[in-house]
Amino acid sequence: MTVLRNTIKKDSRAIVQDDDTKELMTRSLHYLTAGYPVHFTGPSGAGKTSLALALAKKRKRPVMLIHGNHELNNRDLIGDFTGYTSKKVVDQYVRSVYKKDESVTETWRDGRLLEAAKNGYTLVYDEFTRSQPTTNNIFLSILEEGVIPLYGTKLTEPFVKVHPEFSVVFTSNPAEYAGVYDTQDALLDRMITIPVDFMDSEREAMIVSEKADLVIEEARIITSIIANLREQCTKENEHGPSLRASLMIARLAIELDIPIDGKDEEFIRLCIDIAGNSMTRGIEAENPREKAEQLIIDACKSKNG
Numbered sequence: 001m002t003v004l005r006n007t008i009k010k011d012s013r014a015i016v017q018d019d020d021t022k023e024l025m026t027r028s029l030h031y032l033t034a035g036y037p038v039h040f041t042g043p044s045g046a047g048k049t050s051l052a053l054a055l056a057k058k059r060k061r062p063v064m065l066i067h068g069n070h071e072l073n074n075r076d077l078i079g080d081f082t083g084y085t086s087k088k089v090v091d092q093y094v095r096s097v098y099k100k101d102e103s104v105t106e107t108w109r110d111g112r113l114l115e116a117a118k119n120g121y122t123l124v125y126d127e128f129t130r131s132q133p134t135t136n137n138i139f140l141s142i143l144e145e146g147v148i149p150l151y152g153t154k155l156t157e158p159f160v161k162v163h164p165e166f167s168v169v170f171t172s173n174p175a176e177y178a179g180v181y182d183t184q185d186a187l188l189d190r191m192i193t194i195p196v197d198f199m200d201s202e203r204e205a206m207i208v209s210e211k212a213d214l215v216i217e218e219a220r221i222i223t224s225i226i227a228n229l230r231e232q233c234t235k236e237n238e239h240g241p242s243l244r245a246s247l248m249i250a251r252l253a254i255e256l257d258i259p260i261d262g263k264d265e266e267f268i269r270l271c272i273d274i275a276g277n278s279m280t281r282g283i284e285a286e287n288p289r290e291k292a293e294q295l296i297i298d299a300c301k302s303k304n305g
């Protein structure tokens with residue numbers, strides 16, 4: 001049986017940790033401490049970012065967060081010259097002497113990666129495969145040689161040494177996801193990749209109960225409906241509604257005073273609104289929207305509060 005500890009009533013951003021999650025966190029922390037970056041990969045809503053942030057927090061170093069994006073470039077990561085600072089001193093202390101001293105210097109601003117690597121922060125690079133592989137190339141020398149090459153900048157030194165406490169936690173969605181680039185093998189080779197999949201409905205119910213402040217029996221109704229629907233999503237690369245859907249249903253039901261009961265019309269409507277789109281994408285049918293609605297109604301009706 002799964003035993004949950006570390007409740008999160010006070011901090012809504014904290015994660016609920018069952019024994020499996022705790023064990024995963026401990027292992028990952030050991031890898032980071034030994035100097036290896038950790039990479040969580042899995043479907044959207046499985047809890048990768050939450051895990052990565054909780055893990056980073058455990059390092060007890062400042063945490064820097066970067067989100068992968070196809071427009072992210074070396075200037076964002078390393079830094080850039082942001083403008084000019086000019087200084088002018090006019091000295092007329094002795095009336096007959098006029099002295100003017102003027103200088104102009106370029107102003108440099110460290111990028112997020114440079115700042116984190118120089119100062120030994122823990123970097124969480126969320127959805128890193130959404131950035132172009134050429135942008136991520138800089139991590140090859142950081143992870144292998146422990147230096148940040150300053151190519152493409154007008155700085156005089158060729159590289160900056162990485163702080164010994166610097167560590168990176170990467171997250172990514174599987175390669176089949178839209179908007180995701182293939183990662184170079186050389187980069188994957190330098191990190192420890194751990195798959196993070198959806199939890200079973202009981203573990204999800206514990207999280208929903210904690211996060212939405214809902215009694216466990218009601219949380220179970222929601223997560224088992226969602227787990228049931230997820231199982232019916234057979235289309236390739238479509239994973240169906242995630243834990244996020246369960247959390248949304250729970251919070252909205254409380255907010256709108258809707259009874260958590262599979263036979264209640266308003267509750268069914270709420271489930272259709274929240275899970276309808278991912279179900280429509282996940283099933284194969286002539287009229288997927290209609291079929292998805294029917295599946296949600298059936299899943300709800302099989303559960304009552």
Ligand SMILES: Nc1ncnc2c1ncn2[C@@H]1O[C@H](COP(=O)(O)OP(=O)(O)OP(=O)(O)O)[C@@H](O)[C@H]1O
Nearest residue numbers: 014015016043044045046047048049050207243244
């Ligand atoms: N162990 C957990 N404890 C508490 N909440 C969790 C846990 N795991 C996931 N969640 C919650 O589930 C939701 C989805 O989690 P998260 O954003 O980490 O998923 P993800 O896998 O990073 O998704 P995406 O790939 O879409 O970014 C969030 O609201 C998060 O707070």
